[in-house]
Amino acid sequence: MAPGGSACKEVLESHLIFSDYDTAKSKSEANSNINITKSSPVSGGKHGTNSKNGVNDLLECPICNNLMYPPIHQCPNGHTLCSDCKVRVHNSCPTCRYDLGNIRCLALEKVAESLELPCRYQNLGCHDIFPYYTKLKHEQNCRFRPYNCPYAGSECSVMGDIPTLVTHLKEDHKVDMHEGCTFNHRYVKSNPHEVENATWMLTVFNCFGRHFCLHFEAFQLGLAPVYMAFLRFMGDDSEAKKFTYSLEVGANGRKLIWQGIPRSIRDTHRKVRDSQDGLIIQRNLALYFSGGDAQELKLRITGRIWKED
Structure with missing residues (x-):
């Protein structure tokens, strides 16, 4: 792990770890590590309490416990389940074992139209109420929904708000945390010919009161081995677009410069x-920047983050 220190003044040594590049998909959000935050209402829904007509429980699928959306299926005895679970149970009712056939529960689908329900992220700060059939669409884009852990060096299923993830990255992944909007990193690899599934230690910057993740890694782009550096913003895309960053790498009188918006x-x-939304360096050029002997990768990447007015 790279030593601590000021991101603006010290050169950081980033050490190689291995990864399949996939941040593991989360477990159910009910079991996730999530902080509860206070907030203001979101647009698109009513602010208040949901319908209390006793029908809500009937709309929960008895298998997956999720709310059911059309088509809602039922067996000849009236037991209902969602369309996804109908496939899982091989068309056999999980309650009475009768064949399900293709019977739709049209009455329950109609009743659902009259319901108003809270967002599933109510405990995270979304206090709006939505008509039954628009609730799901809202939840897919709700600004209160938790974030996945941005660490790419190992599979991690932790989810949460930004303060939760910052603490998690620091304590559980031991990532480098730095203050400031400029950086100067030196990346070293003893065998530059090994590029598949390799990524360097993540670095997190606290800048303008927000957090940014600097990634650097090696992988195969088609048949060509490349190195890539890019920045991610710990927040939503609408906020990320308020910032710009630049990256620069070079040696021997040559340099590559990248400027973009953090993702x-x-x-x-x-x-x-x-x-490929970042600074990409072909291996041959990276080795030239390293001294040209092809024995060891030594790249120095500098950069800065600024906020657009």
Whole structure:
């Protein structure tokens, strides 16, 4: 792990670890490590309490416990389940074992239209109420929904708000935490010909009161081995667009410069990497920057983050 210190003044040694680049998909959000935060209402829904007509429980699928949306299926005895679980149980009612057939519970679907329910992230600060059939769409984009851990060096299923994840990254992943909006990193690898599934230790910067994740890694782009550096913003995309960052690498009178907008951690690490939205260095050029002897990779990457007015 790189030593601590000021991101602006000290050169940081980043050591290599191995990863499959996938941040593991989360377990159910009910079991996640999530902080509860106070907030203001979101647009698109009512602010208040949900309908209390006793029908809510009937709309829970008895298998997955999620709310059911059309088509809602039922067996000849009236037991209901969602369309996804109908496939899982191989068309056999899990309650009475009768064949399900293709019977729709149209009455329950109609009743659902009259319901108003709270967002599932109510305990995280979203206090708005939504019509039954718009609730799911809202939840897919609710600004209070938790974030996945942005660490890419190992599979991690932790979810939470930004303060939770910052603490988690520091205490559980032992990442480097630095203050300031400029950085000067030196990346070293003893065998530069090994590039597959390799990533360097994540660094997190506290800048303008927000947190940014600096990634650097090696992988195969088609048949070409490359190195890539990019920045991710710990927050939503709408906020990420308020910032710009630059990266620079070079030696021997030559340099590469990248300027872009940090990607939100709503986008997975692999999605950003595969989109090639960052500074990409071909291995031959990286070795030239390292001294040209092809014996060891030594790259110095400098950069800064600034806020657009």
